[in-house]
Amino acid sequence: MNLKTDEFFSKADDLIAAGRFIDSKGWVPATSGNFSARLADGNIAITVSGRHKGQLQRDDIMLIDPNGQSLDGQKPSAETLLHTSLYRRYPDVQAVLHPHSINATLAARLFEAEIVLEDYELLKALAGIDTHETRISIPIFANDQDIPRLAARVDQFLDQHKDTHAYIIAGHGFYTWGGSVAETLRHLEALEFLFDCEIRLHGVKQP
Numbered sequence: 001m002n003l004k005t006d007e008f009f010s011k012a013d014d015l016i017a018a019g020r021f022i023d024s025k026g027w028v029p030a031t032s033g034n035f036s037a038r039l040a041d042g043n044i045a046i047t048v049s050g051r052h053k054g055q056l057q058r059d060d061i062m063l064i065d066p067n068g069q070s071l072d073g074q075k076p077s078a079e080t081l082l083h084t085s086l087y088r089r090y091p092d093v094q095a096v097l098h099p100h101s102i103n104a105t106l107a108a109r110l111f112e113a114e115i116v117l118e119d120y121e122l123l124k125a126l127a128g129i130d131t132h133e134t135r136i137s138i139p140i141f142a143n144d145q146d147i148p149r150l151a152a153r154v155d156q157f158l159d160q161h162k163d164t165h166a167y168i169i170a171g172h173g174f175y176t177w178g179g180s181v182a183e184t185l186r187h188l189e190a191l192e193f194l195f196d197c198e199i200r201l202h203g204v205k206q207p
């Protein structure tokens with residue numbers, strides 16, 4: 001049976017275009033990052049491990065089941081569990097994007113457990129926010145090569161913090177999600193801008 005439907009190719013094309021844009025900004029260097037989109041049957045289109053995310057072709061997007069098992073014999077992202085955990089938790093989430101931007105990579109060197117974003121007009125680019133008079137926290141987790149352990153730590157945090165839009169992994173990058181690839185890309189771009197603001201502000205405030 002051919003599992004790669006028109007819907008799969010349409011979502012794959014969205015991820016490929018997102019990857020080109022994200023790479024044009026320098027946010028997925030040297031094969032870093034991973035992207036996924038949920039399909040109507042619950043399976044997930046996700047980037048094949050080790051591919052350059054700015055140069056994706058249709059063959060670089062594969063199919064996994066909701067538990068992260070490959071359905072087409074290719075090897076999914078090493079960080080697949082961080083995607084499947086988000087889809088399991090949030091029924092409305094349709095896409096997950098993970099860049100390795102400089103700002104997200106450096107954030108934990110400047111901030112400890114979180115970055116607080118407050119009083120920025122661009123917060124309105126995040127789903128559900130309609131005023132700059134909003135305060136959100138983006139948690140920072142220690143990096144970990146043990147992805148199941150990292151996923152468990154993230155899960156434990158999200159159990160207690162329902163309204164989280166993204167998380168940073170120290171020295172690594174960040175994860176964000178949304179109701180479509182386009183919405184998730186908007187979240188990614190807005191958060192990246194806001195991290196940049198906070199990092200510049202931090203530099204200005206230093207004695």
Ligand SMILES: CSCCC(=O)C(=O)COP(=O)(O)O
Binds near residue numbers: 032034048049077
């Ligand atoms: C070269 S980046 C190291 C792995 C990583 O953090 C990443 O985002 C890419 O891994 P993948 O298996 O998804 O290609």
Ligand SMILES: [Zn+2]
Binds near residue numbers: 034100172173
């Ligand atoms: Zn990564």
